[in-house]
Amino acid sequence: MRLKEIKEALEAEVLTDNYDPEMEILLGCSSDLMSDILAFGKPDSVLLTSLNNIQAINTANVADIKVVCFVQSKIPNQTIIDLAIRDGITVFTTKLTMFVSCGKLYQIGLPGCSYLTFDDD
């Protein structure tokens, strides 16, 4: 799925200057617990979180996650945005809640990160 479709579904605002609308995003994950993301997150996915600190970016970086979207109108500070740009991560913010954000993405066909284990259906 193209990143622009995700941005549209989430009614998201882009906060970094590295946004590539055509970037292919295959999976999604969401949590405020970074260890959970490290445990089941997959490369080339989008992370939805309301954890507004630099560890959200560090987690995405080490787990090869390309896009982080802060939900429920959370806007990260400049330090977080600079770190994301340095690490090549695109940052979004959305007014939607975590529940609705996940639902919107699932509705347009973005599978969860457990998709790869072939056991979700």
Place this chain on the structure above:
Amino acid sequence: MYNKDTSKTQELTYELKVKDAMDTDYITVNSSTTMKSLRDILKKKRILGVPVLDDGILVGIISIEDYVKCMENGRLDDIVGNIMTKDVISIFEDEPLVNAVRNFEKYHFTRFPVLTREDNKLVGIVSKIDTIKGILKKLEDAYEMNKESNKFPTRCLINELIADGTCLELKYFVEGKNFEKAGNASTRLKKSLKKLGISSQITRRITISTYEAEINIVSYTDNGEITARVNSDDITVIISDNGPGIEDVKQAMTPGYSNAPGWVRELGFGAGMGLPNMKKFSDEMNVDTVVGKGTTIKLVFKINE
């Protein structure tokens, strides 16, 4: 324990696109082709089914099964257009190959027409055999790339130095209680491993584990250090601190168990997955801890498999 076999295959089917595996040298018929001439085509080309194209547009798919049914019903003089499956399940060329694998399971079809996303134009056919061939090709490329990676000067140097054992040591200091800097060591280690030509899968496993360990140092101790030793066939990461030690290692290894203070939890950690994640992503793990003295965790990641 990290299941490398499953993971590798999964990652391959996920990295590969349908267009990397599809067969572009395919045969088509049109809806006015008779079932008799369809039989000749299938027989001559030794194939089990073909897409049906009218004026370049995909209108259906017809298989040997349809032919057999026609034979049973005495409709061999009929044309393909009246027999074919019109609700064709197709797949886009830029979808990950894993979607094709899942469609094989879901629909029990043996092949899918491949279309371009822009104008729905037929560009190929993907079958189970094509999928297997695609994965084998990717494995071959990965193998070649692995050989290539030995050309990275540092790894080359490690392999060429004459000694009974050589290793490159990278050291990082971690400041306790400073959450702003937590992750700094792991992200710098990640960059260095990439420069050394370590594959992205192994780099990812190493940095995830190291990051968890780094968070533990920051959360529980005043300071600590991380040492990564790049050997010729493995990378060993040693994380040591002079912190409080772990009272019950077995309990700490239980997923979900945590005695992290509130401020750590507020920062998104302390969910009790730190040590379990290190175990999951490493090939060997050893925890050496003395209450009141400190903890040393040794993680081994094999790089030549």
